[in-house]
Amino acid sequence: MSRARKVLDWLDERAGIYALWDQAANEPVPGGARLRYVFGSVLVYLFMQQVVLGIVLASYYSPSATDAWASVAHLQDQVTAGWFLRGLHGHGASAMVVVLVLHLVQVVWAGAYRKPRELNWWTGLAMGGLVFAFALTGYLLPWDQKGYWATQVATGILGSVPGGEPLRILLQGGHEYGNLTITRFFALHVFVLPGLLLLLLVAHIGLFRRHGVTPPAHLSESELARADRFIPHQIFYDVLAMAVTAGILVAWTIRSHGAELFAPAQPASNFPARPEWYFLFLFQLLKYFEGPLVLVGTVVIPGAATAFLVALPFLDRAQSRRPKERMPVLAGMGALLAGVVALGVAAKVEDAGDEAFQKALAEARAEAERARALAAGGVLPEGGEAVFRNDPQYEARRIYAERCAGCHGRFMEGGDDAPALVDFGSRAWLARLVRNPRAPEFFGKTEHDTMDPYSPEDLPDDQLAAVVEYIVSTMGDEIAPPADPALAAKGKKLWEDELECNSCHEIEAGAEGDGPNLYGHGTVAWIAGLIANPKDPRYFGEEAQMPAFGEKLDEAEIQALARLVAAQRASGAKAGASAGQHD
Amino acid sequence: MPHDRDDAPPAPEVPDAAGGPSAASGDVPRRRFLLGATGLLGAGVAAAAGVPIVGAAVYPLDHEVTSGGGDFIPAGPSGAFGDDPVRVDLHADRRDAWNRFEDVRVGSAWVLRLEGRLVAFSTVCPHLGCAIDYDPKARRFVCPCHNSVFELDGTVVEGPSPRPMDRLDVRQEEKLVQIRYQRFKQGVKEKVPL
Numbered sequence: 001m002s003r004a005r006k007v008l009d010w011l012d013e014r015a016g017i018y019a020l021w022d023q024a025a026n027e028p029v030p031g032g033a034r035l036r037y038v039f040g041s042v043l044v045y046l047f048m049q050q051v052v053l054g055i056v057l058a059s060y061y062s063p064s065a066t067d068a069w070a071s072v073a074h075l076q077d078q079v080t081a082g083w084f085l086r087g088l089h090g091h092g093a094s095a096m097v098v099v100l101v102l103h104l105v106q107v108v109w110a111g112a113y114r115k116p117r118e119l120n121w122w123t124g125l126a127m128g129g130l131v132f133a134f135a136l137t138g139y140l141l142p143w144d145q146k147g148y149w150a151t152q153v154a155t156g157i158l159g160s161v162p163g164g165e166p167l168r169i170l171l172q173g174g175h176e177y178g179n180l181t182i183t184r185f186f187a188l189h190v191f192v193l194p195g196l197l198l199l200l201l202v203a204h205i206g207l208f209r210r211h212g213v214t215p216p217a218h219l220s221e222s223e224l225a226r227a228d229r230f231i232p233h234q235i236f237y238d239v240l241a242m243a244v245t246a247g248i249l250v251a252w253t254i255r256s257h258g259a260e261l262f263a264p265a266q267p268a269s270n271f272p273a274r275p276e277w278y279f280l281f282l283f284q285l286l287k288y289f290e291g292p293l294v295l296v297g298t299v300v301i302p303g304a305a306t307a308f309l310v311a312l313p314f315l316d317r318a319q320s321r322r323p324k325e326r327m328p329v330l331a332g333m334g335a336l337l338a339g340v341v342a343l344g345v346a347a348k349v350e351d352a353g354d355e356a357f358q359k360a361l362a363e364a365r366a367e368a369e370r371a372r373a374l375a376a377g378g379v380l381p382e383g384g385e386a387v388f389r390n391d392p393q394y395e396a397r398r399i400y401a402e403r404c405a406g407c408h409g410r411f412m413e414g415g416d417d418a419p420a421l422v423d424f425g426s427r428a429w430l431a432r433l434v435r436n437p438r439a440p441e442f443f444g445k446t447e448h449d450t451m452d453p454y455s456p457e458d459l460p461d462d463q464l465a466a467v468v469e470y471i472v473s474t475m476g477d478e479i480a481p482p483a484d485p486a487l488a489a490k491g492k493k494l495w496e497d498e499l500e501c502n503s504c505h506e507i508e509a510g511a512e513g514d515g516p517n518l519y520g521h522g523t524v525a526w527i528a529g530l531i532a533n534p535k536d537p538r539y540f541g542e543e544a545q546m547p548a549f550g551e552k553l554d555e556a557e558i559q560a561l562a563r564l565v566a567a568q569r570a571s572g573a574k575a576g577a578s579a580g581q582h583d
Numbered sequence: 584m585p586h587d588r589d590d591a592p593p594a595p596e597v598p599d600a601a602g603g604p605s606a607a608s609g610d611v612p613r614r615r616f617l618l619g620a621t622g623l624l625g626a627g628v629a630a631a632a633g634v635p636i637v638g639a640a641v642y643p644l645d646h647e648v649t650s651g652g653g654d655f656i657p658a659g660p661s662g663a664f665g666d667d668p669v670r671v672d673l674h675a676d677r678r679d680a681w682n683r684f685e686d687v688r689v690g691s692a693w694v695l696r697l698e699g700r701l702v703a704f705s706t707v708c709p710h711l712g713c714a715i716d717y718d719p720k721a722r723r724f725v726c727p728c729h730n731s732v733f734e735l736d737g738t739v740v741e742g743p744s745p746r747p748m749d750r751l752d753v754r755q756e757e758k759l760v761q762i763r764y765q766r767f768k769q770g771v772k773e774k775v776p777l
Contacts, residue, residue, distance in 0.1 A: 045628065049632055052632065052636065053632060053636070056636050056639055056640065059640075060639070062681075067681070067682075070681035070682065071680070071681050073681065074680055074681035075639075078646075078681075079639050079642045080635075080638040080639055080641075080642045080646075081635035081636075081638040081639050082639055082642075084635050085632070085635055085636060085639055088632060088635075231618075232614050232617035232618045232621060233617065235621055236617040236618075236620060236621045239620075239621045239624045239625050239628070240620075240624055242624070242625075242628050243624040243625075243627055243628050246627070246628045246631045246632075247631075249631070250631050375681070377683060378678050378679075378681065378682055378683025379681055379682055379683065380682070380683060380684070380685070381682050381684060
């Protein structure tokens with residue numbers, strides 16, 4: 001006797017393992033092993049895989065409103081295979097929903113919900129509900145824009161049903177989303193729901209073993225008498241189906257490069273919130289009901305559909321399991337599924353044709369990409385949103401607030417003795433300046449008063465536009481708007497032959513004059529040079545009032561500030577106001 | 584029902600993976616094929632998630648998850664240090680997995696002059712990592728956990744510490760003393776940077 005056999009014998013004497021094995025392995029499958037029986041096993045495999053993947057994810061995840069996003073971004077973009085495992089977990093949930101529906105359809109088709117398998121049916125339905133609860137709670141955990149906003153809708157629905165408000169506050173741990181929301185969802189997702197599902201699964205499988213498979217109704221007594229053993233016949237089909245599922249799941253995960261991770265949750269932002277695809281039918285349903293009828297979409301219709309499923313064993317009055325005799329039940333089930341699919345497709349089609357939604361989604365994806373790139377440098381402990389502080393622009397805003405805002409205004413709107421910077425260097429700005437350089441937004445509050453205003457009588461609008469275009473044409477950097485060459489050429493001619501601008505202003509690179517050299521006026525390089533030393537003869541010379549920052553800030557800081565000022569041109573006055581929002 | 588369970592324990596049949604006499608249907612080669620195919624497919628299913636899981640699980644083995652210090656950190660003006668040890672906290676930027684921290688305490692050091700030269704010791708005990716105190720009466724360093732006692736030059740007087748206190752690199756720029764903060768492997772005779 002081999003040593004292994006001895007150990008097994010020793011165990012068998014004490015635990016009866018051979019009998020257990022015999023029970024499990026030699027379970028007869030009446031009517032023979034069939035592919036149509038695989039769905040339950042595939043669901044068990046998917047659930048087990050979710051559990052194992054969930055443990056790995058949990059070992060890299062921090063359930064707090066400040067840490068969650070950064071920890072998921074770290075897992076997604078830094079940890080070996082992190083994106084793949086997270087993707088497998090996310091897509092695994094989708095796969096569970098798909099296989100769940102297939103399992104349900106097979107059970108309904110076979111009439112396996114009928115006596116004596118009602119408890120099987122109900123435990124199965126309850127587990128189906130749990131799968132959706134898993135999806136709902138898991139969606140929030142990354143604390144990204146998508147999860148945050150989609151879950152807001154879900155808890156909002158809960159709060160809007162009669163008596164639902166206290167439940168909503170309990171579930172989200174307060175009146176608003178915060179740390180307690182995430183710890184509660186985490187506890188539900190990781191402890192409560194798996195525990196419940198496992199209990200139901202044990203009951204479900206126990207009941208299944210008690211009653212056995214439900215063979216096709218048309219099999220004769222003699223066909224039923226031909227029974228395969230679970231091992232190796234049915235298990236081969238089961239594992240084959242698992243392998244196919246795993247193959248699809250892996251391919252899907254690689255193709256999509258895992259599950260999406262949007263920018264960190266920002267309660268003050270707009271986000272085109274959409275639930276996961278398997279909730280889209282519910283999402284779509286809500287669009288059709290308004291006012292007091294909202295409850296029809298949130299409670300009445302979903303409740304009626306659930307009641308129909310639960311009551312199915314009683315609604316089915318047919319004499320046998322043959323599908324022909326159960327047409328009303330099958331038709332009801334078919335209508336239900338068709339409704340779900342139609343609503344889901346309608347939601348997709350509506351979004352596909354919605355330009356505003358597509359634009360918002362593209363912007364959200366761009367922001368997500370930026371946030372994740374910035375997260376590579378580590379996220380400050382203040383929280384997910386703090387990732388944007390890694391942005392050099394943020395640093396520039398900080399320096400602006402510290403060094404520049406005192407004179408130029410917190411929102412670049414200008415101060416008591418310095419010009420505004422909003423829209424600095426745009427065509428409109430240049431034109432306004434020529435018309436009235438002594439306006440408060442320009443040099444009105446400074447001592448620079450040597451430049452005279454040019455009225456339309458002195459300088460007609462078309463000539464002004466040409467000169468402005470000539471100045472713009474010297475910018476030639478990536479922020480400058482493309483210059484109109486013909487207009488610029490006209491402006492150049494005016495500049496050289498007719499107007500008096502050139503008596504003060506040079507427009508050759510590097511040349512010095514009484515007024516600032518306008519070559520490349522408004523470019524990052526021009527602005528950076530001014531910030532570094534306004535007293536440089538290319539700028540205001542000795543008359544400059546602004547201090548030179550070349551010795552106070554380093555080159556990178558000056559460049560960042562110059563980019564910030566140059567960016568005010570592209571975004572206009574509105575961006576000027578938002579420049580201070582992070583101060 | 585197809586299948587009534589017998590409450591009596593079944594006869595102790597010996598399982599046979601390759602399909603022994605207990606096989607009720609199918610010929611032996613077919614059973615063997617099915618079992619083999621099942622095993623292979625099952626291994627594939629397990630590997631699909633299992634292999635990347637191992638990759639993620641061992642990630643900390645070959646990646647620097649935390650970092651901070653490593654560079655010279657300002658510790659104070661040189662005039663602040665004399666023949667009696669002074670404990671200084673060393674601040675630096677720190678990385679910890681997904682977080683970065685600006686200017687946080689990454690560690691501390693005992694700094695003193697030994698025969699006129701500035702010397703810095705890590706406060707981390709080489710034994711098991713407790714923070715070493717200074718006893719001004721005895722003019723010795725003492726670890727409060729397991730009673731290792733060290734001379735002012737860091738050598739072990741008594742106790743379980745396997746090596747002297749860990750010296751940190753010190754340099755002086757103008758009047759500013761700077762210390763390179765490092766952590767070392769604990770519990771071993773050699774001083775090995777982590």
